[in-house]
Amino acid sequence: MLLQLRLLSRQTGPWKRYLSTPARVRFAPSPTGQLHLGGLRTALFNYLLAKKTGGQFILRIEDTDQTRYVEGAVENLVKALNWAGIPHDEGPEKEGPHSPYYQSQRTELYRDHAKKLVESGHAYQCFCTPERLARVRESRQKQGNYIAYDKHCSYLSDEEIKENVDQNLPFTVRLRTPYEGTTEHKDLVYGSINFSNKTIDDTILIKSDGYPTYHLANVVDDHLMEVTHVLRGEEWLSSTPKHILLYKALGWKPPLFAHLPLLLNPDGSKLSKRSGDVHVEQYIAKGYLPEAIDNFVALLGWNPNTSDSVFTVEELIEQFDIKDINHSGAVVDHQKLDWINKHHILKRAETPEGLNSLVDILKPFVNKSYHQLEGTQQAYRLSNEYLAQVIDTIKERIRNISDIPSLCSYYFENPDYASADALALKKKLKKPALDLISNDEFKEKLSTIEPFEATTIKPWLYALSETNGLNPNHVMMALRYKVTGSRVGAGVAETIQVLGRETVMERLN
Structure with missing residues (x-):
């Protein structure tokens, strides 16, 4: 019955807006390292929706946590997305009407909105020390109450607040969450979900260092950048009621939300580094084709209404529909990726241009393994013409171009x-x-x-x-x-x- 209710709820309400609105969507990663496979899927689904509906795809960098910033991460991120054929319409290097696209450059904007929320009574200043917060959290957990904060500072009088401010006591700004009632969320993947307000903490909007948290920054930016649809990982589903309450407090209409299923290891655990390759750069280094990676991640949680499994990005755009996204976890099966990659190799090899592009991928792997051939009578084995012949003969037997130097060493020695x-x-x-x-x-x-x-x-x-x-x-x-x-x-x-x-x-x- 629960599944029926969910499916029924996905035919009405927000679905009418989804089907008729050109989508303005965003991918908003933190510059903390390499692009995760799950991040690529999020970017791809947003991109597919934008292109399917004639909308725009925005890249926004959520870098307010400067302690986690990794030098060069943004450049590598843009490079990985471009490699995958997912270029952004607005964002770093493509300034648009809503720049800047780095949240660290928009902090005054967030503080202004937090100030308005405090003045309207929808938020308050919290002067609790880290020591007090730790004691309260521990005490409440022992009582079985997993709302970490006890709303202590929400009861401060104006005089107490002024006295604390005059003493330059550090403070955060918290959203004032109603204790009674529920917050309803209509998700394009999960259907209608009700959250009891008793389970929603008073979320911190501005940290004591003056920087915004993800919750405030992404809500403000999504509204001001006119984002119509938010496609993001399932791990953000529990934060959605906080965001909906924040939209209401600011007097804004929320975008449509769609939460994507978790990526899982074959044993059912959440995909992690311990399971092997989890970053896009690792797949690039191993010689996988970008269209194969796109094809593979698109099928992680999304089922097209066809028996086909091999798609170009253009075909993915044509087939993509949010209502075909599952809400159960998707297993990352590398054997399936190899099978998909093989078919894309064969597709590329059908044309001279495609075969030459495969040579460009193969050449670095051959040069690395057989660089000693340079300057010898056998140097022709490193030539584009020779490598094209090698690929053409072996293409039916391999799953990855990078397999050739080791599996077919007899071509080179x-x-x-x-x-x-x-x-x-x-x-x-x-x-x-x-x-x-x-x-x-x-x-x-x-x-x-x-x-x-x-x-x-x-x-x-x-x-x-x-x-x-x-x-x-x-x-x-x-x-x-x-x-x-x-x-x-x-x-x-x-x-x-x-x-x-x-x-x-x-x-x-």
Whole structure:
């Protein structure tokens, strides 16, 4: 019944505004480090909604907590979003009508609004020391009351407040939360939710250092920047009633809210660094394609109304609808990411331009592993033309471009016949097939094939196998061993073509 009520509530009310309004949305990260996978999903969903409705996507930097600021974080953030194909319409480097887009540059604005809230009685100055707050919190927790503050300073008289101010006592500004009643929130993902006001703390709006908290700054900025929809992580759902009360206190209409499900590890725990890669920069460093990462994170909690799983960003914009977002946690499955990445590799490789872009991704990985080839007769193996051929032959067998240097080392150096992989392959060889490719007549005929291409080499090998009464697969396996020393690879004839006549003959000898 609860699920039915939620689904029913998502067809009326705020949904009418959602379906008919060009969305002005924002992604508002803190510059505290690298872009988290969950942050990328939040940015992507906001971007998709803006483009689907003909709206704007704003990037705003929430840097009021200067103690957590990381040098270069904003530049890296913008770089990661641009890599992912999620450019902002307004924000750092793209100043718009609502600049500045750094909250640290808007502090006077927040203080002015906090002052108005105090004057209207919707907020108050709190002079409690950290020691008193700790004692109150501990005492209330022992009593089973998890509202951390006891509203002590909300009862101060005007004379007491003036005396404290005259003594220059440090203070915070707190929102005066009503104790009775409920605060209703109609979420575009979770439906209608009621919060008892007894469970909502008197939120700090201005800290004792004069800087705003997230709660005040983001409400003021969202209103002044004319944000219509707020898509953010589920962890902010419990803060939403505080924000709604703050909007009411300021006399403003709240935007529409949609809270996105948590990202989970395969064991059901919240995604964390302990589970492996959680930052976008880590996926960039591993050679994943941006469209594959976008495709992957879009499917974390969102189900398109189609059986397809592979989408370009343009297709995601066309398919995206908030009502298709789930409110259950989404498991980050790296095997699925690899599968999606493989399909995007194949899609790119369909055109010369796409294949060249894959070469650009592959080249740094090859240069890192085989830099010793520079300045030698083998330097051609680092060329764009050669690498394009390598990708074209192996694209069906890989899930990531960065796999090529390690999985296909035979394209760049002589095989290691003493490796475990080579020895395992050797055990499977049939002696008649190995004898055939080892005799001089076979080598002489192979060396004279014209053109030295897969389309001529492959039928010749099959015909030769039939003439000698051998299974062609056995001959191909023996050739693979001699030429690559590896069980993993593209078709044997295609591999021979890429390696070239001289290299193949050297290895056969």
